[in-house]
Amino acid sequence: MKRLLRHVLLPCLLTAAWLPTAPACGQDTGPSLAVVLYLSADTLDDLKLPLTEIRRDLTASLARHYTAAGYRVIPAARIDAAVGRWRVRDERSISQPFLDTLHTELGASLLLVAHLRAGRDGMSLRTRMLQLPVGLVRRVQWPIVSWDAGAEGPESEPWRQALLGLCRELDTIPPSSPTGPARLLLPADPVGCEPEHAMAATCALLQEWLQAEDCRLPDPALVYTFLAQAGVPPSRLDASGRHLLSEQFGARELWRLSLIAYGQGTKAVSRAVLADDSFVPTSHLPDFDLNLRRIDLETGLVLDGGALYLPAAPDRGWFGTVHRHNLKDRIGQAAARLRDEYSPTKENQR
Amino acid sequence: MKRLGLGLWLLLVVLVGCSPQTSSYVNDEVDYSFIDRAAVLPFQNLSQDLHAGTRMHSVFTTAVLEKDALGMVDLGETLAAMARLRISPDAALTPEQITALGEELQVQALFHGVVEEYGAERVSNDRVYMVTATFTMMETQTGSLVWKAQVHSDGTSFLRKLFGGGSASLFDVSRNAVDQALETLF
Numbered sequence: 001m002k003r004l005l006r007h008v009l010l011p012c013l014l015t016a017a018w019l020p021t022a023p024a025c026g027q028d029t030g031p032s033l034a035v036v037l038y039l040s041a042d043t044l045d046d047l048k049l050p051l052t053e054i055r056r057d058l059t060a061s062l063a064r065h066y067t068a069a070g071y072r073v074i075p076a077a078r079i080d081a082a083v084g085r086w087r088v089r090d091e092r093s094i095s096q097p098f099l100d101t102l103h104t105e106l107g108a109s110l111l112l113v114a115h116l117r118a119g120r121d122g123m124s125l126r127t128r129m130l131q132l133p134v135g136l137v138r139r140v141q142w143p144i145v146s147w148d149a150g151a152e153g154p155e156s157e158p159w160r161q162a163l164l165g166l167c168r169e170l171d172t173i174p175p176s177s178p179t180g181p182a183r184l185l186l187p188a189d190p191v192g193c194e195p196e197h198a199m200a201a202t203c204a205l206l207q208e209w210l211q212a213e214d215c216r217l218p219d220p221a222l223v224y225t226f227l228a229q230a231g232v233p234p235s236r237l238d239a240s241g242r243h244l245l246s247e248q249f250g251a252r253e254l255w256r257l258s259l260i261a262y263g264q265g266t267k268a269v270s271r272a273v274l275a276d277d278s279f280v281p282t283s284h285l286p287d288f289d290l291n292l293r294r295i296d297l298e299t300g301l302v303l304d305g306g307a308l309y310l311p312a313a314p315d316r317g318w319f320g321t322v323h324r325h326n327l328k329d330r331i332g333q334a335a336a337r338l339r340d341e342y343s344p345t346k347e348n349q350r
Numbered sequence: 351m352k353r354l355g356l357g358l359w360l361l362l363v364v365l366v367g368c369s370p371q372t373s374s375y376v377n378d379e380v381d382y383s384f385i386d387r388a389a390v391l392p393f394q395n396l397s398q399d400l401h402a403g404t405r406m407h408s409v410f411t412t413a414v415l416e417k418d419a420l421g422m423v424d425l426g427e428t429l430a431a432m433a434r435l436r437i438s439p440d441a442a443l444t445p446e447q448i449t450a451l452g453e454e455l456q457v458q459a460l461f462h463g464v465v466e467e468y469g470a471e472r473v474s475n476d477r478v479y480m481v482t483a484t485f486t487m488m489e490t491q492t493g494s495l496v497w498k499a500q501v502h503s504d505g506t507s508f509l510r511k512l513f514g515g516g517s518a519s520l521f522d523v524s525r526n527a528v529d530q531a532l533e534t535l536f
Contacts, residue, residue, distance in 0.1 A: 191401050191404050191405065191408075192400070192401040192405075234426070235426055235429065236426050236429040236430040236433060237424065237426035237427065237430065238426070238427055238430035238431070238434075239427075241426075241430075256424070256426075258408060260401070260404070260405055260408055261401075262405070262519065262520045262521050287519055287520070287521060289405070289408065289409075289521055291408050291412065293424065295424045295426075300423055300424050300427040301387070301421045301422065301423060301424070302411075302415060302421075302422045302423070302424050304415070305411065305412050305415035305416075305422075306412065307408065307409070307412045309519070309521045309522075311519060
């Protein structure tokens with residue numbers, strides 16, 4: 001039981017940021033940023049990680065990082081109220097009313113949705129920046145820092161170094177506004193794996209799309225909550241739901257992504273196996289099948305469909321060198337291949 | 351000539367070692383050219399693996415899409431139509447229900463699958479992945495069965511046995527099973 005609890009994901013919602021120092025001159029003119037932070041970790045007993053301190057430290061680090069770049073970071077307490085009011089429990093719960101509140105009541109022009117994952121080998125910070133109030137994804141970043149990077153030993157609290165390293169990796173240049181056509185993506189559907197991993201796959205694909213082309217990407221969570229609030233289960237999207245999506249987002253197609261784990265077979269086992277796979281590379285990871293479908297919102301027909309299988313075994317070079325890949329690498333690699341397969345040029349050719 | 355014969359014999363052994371066992375039925379009297387739009391119903395899962403049905407459904411749908419022969423309705427649309435008609439995803443469909451679903455989805459055919467065996471088994475100290483499944487297609491005008499294929503596939507092969515390789519992955523075994531089944535239809 002203890003083991004199970006230890007491995008259970010602990011998504012802890014934390015919002016915000018406070019300004020440790022007085023705002024710099026000219027800061028008011030920069031974009032105002034709201035930060036919503038989710039935290040998950042595993043094997044905490046082994047790692048002896050102080051979650052509360054990590055939250056506090058990361059919040060402060062993010063605030064310093066973005067403040068230094070000219071952003072006006074909105075204090076945590078103000079965001080907490082909006083989070084509670086609109087029940088933003090996880091990354092998939094972000095809704096339009098929540099974004100509207102952040103924009104109109106708190107004056108935020110950007111929202112940073114960050115997910116920190118602490119594992120055995122280090123930490124990763126998966127972020128996506130949304131433009132408010134429309135909820136378009138402007139940038140996705142996913143830095144990873146290992147425990148030994150810059151740490152002097154367990155006594156010197158390597159997690160502090162890791163957090164600083166993660167923040168340093170985040171690009172703060174305000175992203176440009178996309179002008180291309182709207183492209184709708186629902187959050188990936190997890191089969192036999194953690195919802196967190198499915199969200200990671202979603203972000204990986206968003207990142208690939210953003211890097212490859214100019215398209216307007218409404219946040220998948222927003223698409224999901226829009227349907228849910230309209231009384232249409234996203235898993236049972238019918239003609240009325242498709243019509244609603246088309247009207248709301250001005251899109252003609254919907255993309256569905258599934259992350260299907262080929263592990264031990266049962267969810268309970270998969271959870272344990274997957275618990276720290278972001279950092280413990282390799283053979284303990286189950287195989288994945290990343291599955292993408294493009295659906296015509298007018299007819300409900302699948303226009304394209306493709307699957308990419310991701311074996312868990314590490315690559316071996318000709319001289320026996322083993323190349324191990326963490327979750328980010330594997331999902332990123334699969335997302336890149338899916339992006340190549342469904343590039344705009346190819347779509348036009350079809 | 352002897353060498354050629356030996357080579358052909360070896361090739362035959364290798365191919366037989368890799369090929370899954372498939373038995374199928376196709377109704378020759380049906381005009382398949384009128385089927386241009388189809389849906390894949392949720393698969394029934396009789397195996398111990400909770401996700402076997404979903405995984406096989408995904409592999410099957412992808413394989414049919416790759417054939418590029420039929421317009422496929424999204425699974426969400428299918429599930430919504432089943433919910434509207436109060437059809438349980440696990441229930442065996444009556445001809446009337448098949449016809450009603452066909453009208454609702456505007457499809458001429460419905461695919462279905464039953465996953466009977468799915469997962470790893472011990473075969474002489476080796477862990478081998480196995481899949482046994484039955485796939486069917488019903489035409490929606492009369493609700494009758496027009497195609498059925500039962501296939502068993504495993505991760506062993508002659509070459510793997512010869513050179514000591516492990517089992518093929520569960521995904522590959524699943525895909526192999528689906529491909530073999532669909533070969534009897536397309």
